[in-house]
Amino acid sequence: MSVEFCGLALRHPVINGSGTFDAIAARRAFGEDLAASFPFSAYVSKTITLQPRDGNPPPRLWEASGGLINSIGLPNKGLEVYLREDLPQLADLLGLAADGAAPGAVPLITNVMGASAEQIAELLGACDARPEIAAIELNVSCPNVKTGLDIGADPRQLAEVLRAVRGRTSKPLIVKLTPNTADVGACALAAQEAGADAVSLINTLRATALSPDGRSRPRRPWLGGGTGGLSGPAIRAVALAQVEAVAARVAIPVVGMGGVQNARHAQDLIDVGATLVAVGTETFRDPGVGARIAHELQEIMVGR
Amino acid sequence: MSVEFCGLALRHPVINGSGTFDAIAARRAFGEDLAASFPFSAYVSKTITLQPRDGNPPPRLWEASGGLINSIGLPNKGLEVYLREDLPQLADLLGLAADGAAPGAVPLITNVMGASAEQIAELLGACDARPEIAAIELNVSCPNVKTGLDIGADPRQLAEVLRAVRGRTSKPLIVKLTPNTADVGACALAAQEAGADAVSLINTLRATALSPDGRSRPRRPWLGGGTGGLSGPAIRAVALAQVEAVAARVAIPVVGMGGVQNARHAQDLIDVGATLVAVGTETFRDPGVGARIAHELQEIMVGR
Amino acid sequence: MSEAPFARRALTVTGMDELGAYRLLRVADPDGPEPQAGQFAMLAAAERWGGGEEERPYLPRAFSIARRSDGESQFLLEDVGPGSRRLCELQAGDRLWTLGPLGRGFVAPSAGRRAVLVGGGVGIAPLAILQDALAAAGAEAAETTVLLGFRDAARAEGAALLAGARVATDDGSAGHHGLVTDLLEAEIRRDPDVVVYACGPAGMLEGVRALCERADTPAQLALEAHMACGFGACFGCVVPRRGGGYLRVCVDGPVIDAGALERVDEHAGAPA
Amino acid sequence: MSEAPFARRALTVTGMDELGAYRLLRVADPDGPEPQAGQFAMLAAAERWGGGEEERPYLPRAFSIARRSDGESQFLLEDVGPGSRRLCELQAGDRLWTLGPLGRGFVAPSAGRRAVLVGGGVGIAPLAILQDALAAAGAEAAETTVLLGFRDAARAEGAALLAGARVATDDGSAGHHGLVTDLLEAEIRRDPDVVVYACGPAGMLEGVRALCERADTPAQLALEAHMACGFGACFGCVVPRRGGGYLRVCVDGPVIDAGALERVDEHAGAPA
């Protein structure tokens, strides 16, 4: 079941979706149980930005048909504090040696986002310097400050940004594509040509909900951030189509995610070409689900 | 509850989604019950193309989490047969006079699609000549023969096509936008500027599913058409966000749809700016749902 | 063809009987139209439809009307997935969303021709109401041949739904050891002047179709297909038509003249 | 703070009692960690979670551990939506997915200070286990004041969960006619040397917070928030922190020092 991914030897193909598992908080909640049986074969951090962000005002969650809308707004402590405070804690939890060597450890993938090529370059450069970080995932679902559209929504713009920043790190670079685009395959191809070592998808679909008190007029958006992103079972069939479209276009490895709840869903993504599968929202329902999926996946593989 | 829409006086704001109600087949199944209590305030035809189409090989349906994936492939008899055979039957069923005058009748909106500006121009011209047709809905979710992307996915290309064809009809022109785009608001604005009288959305989200027999390898796509489109509750929150984004950008009326199952869902779309609401997949579960929603909507309106 | 009221109706379950591996669902529908043999209804439990794995079932499911008497409709169910499983759980008093009767049923045999009813598995359902209709139209029981195939003896108990059935099982645990088409072949050889009425898994129907084509025997096949609507709205339930194009099983069928088909599509049959 | 096993566990319901307008759910958890007063668990019925209107509930729901004795955990439920409704339907023998105990609970009063427990509606739940813990730590019943507010007399029956409670109701149908904060105000005026432990609807908590701020009385508020995970993963359950930024109710709380809050957010309270 071990998988090679961008030069990393992973124990199994199941990792977490960025922003859906806070290993440091989880250690507070679950104690050493967590380190003893860490469910993911690599750990992806929440998106880190240059400056600290508070995130959106509450409410941040809405339960939709077959899924969850979140309007979290990428709260994080900012690059500097992440590197100074979180990295040592993560290294300890994941079993990483000081030089990043990790026999038997869980490699750390740091997810970053910037609103411009300059910001992204700075983020990549800073991560490159840290041995604890095994790979970098670049979230390009961030709205471009100029156009308001996701930086990753247009293949040409995406390639341009990536070419400008690629040289800043020699670590594996995973580009997390935006699903809110006309042609995700073209975006993936552009990422590959501009030097991405892997692509990951799908991020959440733009979605919204109105406040449930239906009598008052005008009704307000429920979420503090106005709109949010849909995840969970509702997006699974869309994710499968996008992962299939991307895997058919690129030669680099693909990390598939979106609504995975069990090993069959993970298998679907692998069958259309994903190398790794990430679990997000289902982890909220059961933090142990990643390990269970990895285990069941092995049984399916052996059974075939 | 009566609504003015592009110069048409409609009894209430609930219509059907194109391709989700075949009034002629329904009359065979339900007899005069149907004409006596037609549930929609206007009737939208299935998409008509210049040439007849058989549609995709079966299977064409897949039940997904909270929704339905269809890979129907736009089967239709082609423009000529539609005008010759279907129009008179529809006029009779909907109570339209020979000159299209329709006191107490249900106006007919014909949905058309073409793979090029030339094809679309021909479709619009032919419909323009027929008094039974009250308005034309143009489906731009059709893959462009050159790029493979939906014709309506790029605002510039969409405006170009619309400008080239707009002059071919003086009937109200509704542009049915594709949801598989980075910026549906920009597409709607482009449609308005190029002369659309209204826009409608959302069409189905690109989605897929694999054959359920998990043991065989490699597993095939389940749907005869390879991929399909997701509709129903799963897409409701995405539809609400897209309709909100579009209504905020355009001054022309908006027809909102996507996952509507009851009056509260319809009210959500109206509250974010839709003038009419269309019901699609839920009609499959209950053909009478349109009338029920219209009725309950009235109660909500009065209650406010 | 009987027309359906234009909206689904909430009917009340009057009982659920066991019939070997199958269940017989009985529903009170005193005001509903009298169905034609071969018509079907779209069914969904009013409570707890959905909420299982993958939130399925979501759409209603198509079931042949197996019998109709004294304002009660009967359906023969086999548990093959989330929808049929939920329906099998229904108990007297539960409510059932019902749309129907829908589709085109069987056409009576032309004068001078005997009916041969050929069923496979749960596909025997529409043959029961057909047998009732033939009897009501004056056919002597002796005139109608009933040949039913099942996978095993537990399923073969379903044969009790019809009168005077001859049975075949795949595993030989009841009746003829082999396919029901073996029985049909012998029957047609004995008397070719019949009309064949068949319903069952795709492979069986294709066997019946090919056999009848060779023997030049008219056959009416009750097909199945995954359906979303049941009334012609979705174009989801198609089977290939002889000469090109597709037929919608729900409005052009479910009973389709064998001559209209080139072959029976792999997706067009009942569970075996 | 007690740590939770790292995966949800399927526990068995041992009983469901009525307590006026509320339900008391009892669950066998002999091997689970002993919770700290104020901690909570994420609960989801193992069967039929989802499948209702809008397919909700989908995520598990947070519930305070109201009492713990002899390997049994108790939860006080109010039916306010699809999730709590489904949990209220559970019966002995049903299985319940449980993740917990989670979060930071109440901190014992510093020496020389009396505890005043202030609860509103279903928010009285964590005060029951707190009262047990104070008693176990040697506090005399007479030392601990319990003030509980409810909407009406049916809800006020919930007060039986705690010993020696003084009750207020909005409609005057039981106890003091008015707000529980009226009682608290009088209590603090009588003896300011207390620690206030409060849980209830946002408006009540804000009243308690403001009152204690004015009186310079330490207060620990057990907050609520819509939660997706309960263990710090989603960042969905935040409340504004005094001085800017947000706190996650599930890992920084649910018990939060009143001094850490500027005001209690409208989304941070229990049903009234």
Ligand SMILES: Cc1cc2nc3c(=O)[nH]c(=O)nc-3n(C[C@H](O)[C@H](O)[C@H](O)COP(=O)(O)OP(=O)(O)OC[C@H]3O[C@@H](n4cnc5c(N)ncnc54)[C@H](O)[C@@H]3O)c2cc1C
């Ligand atoms: C006219 C007609 C009459 C019928 N009469 C009867 C009858 O009398 N008795 C009876 O028992 N049955 C009858 N059927 C068949 C019945 O409607 C189907 O078996 C129905 O699909 C059962 O639903 P289910 O949820 O139990 O199974 P499904 O989930 O529909 O599973 C059945 C098959 O569907 C496929 N499948 C699996 N997952 C999915 C998915 N997500 N989406 C789509 N397909 C999937 C697989 O091929 C699977 O084997 C009839 C069908 C028709 C069209």
Ligand SMILES: Cc1cc2nc3c(=O)[nH]c(=O)nc-3n(C[C@H](O)[C@H](O)[C@H](O)COP(=O)(O)OP(=O)(O)OC[C@H]3O[C@@H](n4cnc5c(N)ncnc54)[C@H](O)[C@@H]3O)c2cc1C
């Ligand atoms: C730490 C903690 C402890 C708690 N302890 C208890 C307890 O002991 N007893 C108890 O009864 N409750 C307790 N609660 C509250 C309980 O978790 C919530 O009331 C829970 O949401 C109930 O779920 P529901 O499905 O019944 O209601 P919900 O559907 O969650 O409805 C409740 C409210 O949610 C909002 N809402 C409506 N629709 C949606 C939607 N689609 N998505 C998101 N929000 C929506 C509305 O504001 C509605 O009034 C606690 C909460 C927390 C955080």
Ligand SMILES: Cc1cc2nc3c(=O)[nH]c(=O)nc-3n(C[C@H](O)[C@H](O)[C@H](O)COP(=O)(O)O)c2cc1C
């Ligand atoms: C609450 C929440 C927070 C998320 N935060 C991030 C984030 O910080 N960065 C990111 O790249 N993706 C983020 N995502 C997206 C997930 O990583 C994942 O792409 C998406 O949720 C689809 O997977 P799922 O359906 O399994 O959740 C977040 C998703 C959720 C639900």
Ligand SMILES: Cc1cc2nc3c(=O)[nH]c(=O)nc-3n(C[C@H](O)[C@H](O)[C@H](O)COP(=O)(O)O)c2cc1C
């Ligand atoms: C089976 C099916 C067929 C459809 N056919 C068409 C079509 O021919 N033309 C079109 O513009 N939209 C078509 N649609 C899209 C619907 O009109 C509608 O935009 C979409 O289904 C979302 O609404 P819903 O969730 O209420 O179904 C079809 C949808 C379904 C489910």
Ligand code: FES
């Ligand atoms: S089931 Fe919808 S057209 Fe036949």
Ligand code: FES
């Ligand atoms: S509920 Fe997820 S972080 Fe608190």
